[in-house]
Amino acid sequence: MANVQPTRGDMTGHPDAYEMRxxxxxxxxxxxxxxxxxxxxxxxxxxxxxxxxVHYATGQPALATHNLIIGIAIGLLALGFTRAPERMYxxxxxxxxxxxWMIISPWIVGASPDAGVVxxxxxxxxLAVILGLVCAGTAAKSVxxx
Numbered sequence: 001m002a003n004v005q006p007t008r009g010d011m012t013g014h015p016d017a018y019e020m021r022x023x024x025x026x027x028x029x030x031x032x033x034x035x036x037x038x039x040x041x042x043x044x045x046x047x048x049x050x051x052x053x054v055h056y057a058t059g060q061p062a063l064a065t066h067n068l069i070i071g072i073a074i075g076l077l078a079l080g081f082t083r084a085p086e087r088m089y090x091x092x093x094x095x096x097x098x099x100x101w102m103i104i105s106p107w108i109v110g111a112s113p114d115a116g117v118v119x120x121x122x123x124x125x126x127l128a129v130i131l132g133l134v135c136a137g138t139a140a141k142s143v144x145x146x
Contacts, residue, residue, distance in 0.1 A: 036134050036135050037081045037082045039131060040077065040078035040081065040131050040135070041074075041075055041078035041082075043124065043127055043128060044072065044073070044074030044075030044076075044077070044078055045075055046071070046124065047067055047070055047071030047102070047124050047128075048070075048071025048075065049071070050067055050071070050120055051063065051064035051067050051068070054116055054117065054120050056113075056114075056116070060110050060113060060117060062109050062110065062111070063105070063113065063121075066105060067124075070101070070102060070105075073098060074128060077091060077095055077098075081135065089136070089138075092132050092133075092135035092136035093132065093136055094132075095129075095131065095132030095135060096128070096129050096132035096133060096136070098125075098128055098132075099124075099125045099128030099129035099130075099131075100125065100129060102121050102122075102124050102128060103121065103122050103125035103126065104125075105121055105125075106121045
């Protein structure tokens, strides 16, 4: 009878072991904020669809368009954080600015918004500021010191 049991060999003898370790370290290097990328994307997605979830798309068309555009911008920042983190984490402060803008936007863009609209944008803005600060703080901590 043939031995069909998988054998677990030692990878240290593999001819490409050094290259695989170096590649693995390069891929994972600077990824301390990886847990924030997903929530940032979900926040952007919610921001984009929130006028239809909270049902103010018809009563506040300017604010609905505004939230759609800002939500897409936050989602694109999250995709950038995931795709090219070493280049994009400098834009964590832009995420904070978008969050601050979301907090004040109901009174600037909207026309006499009701409490649901205000709370929706304030919560989205506060979460964006918090996640932006987490990204910025972790990115600053992971920068190698000369």
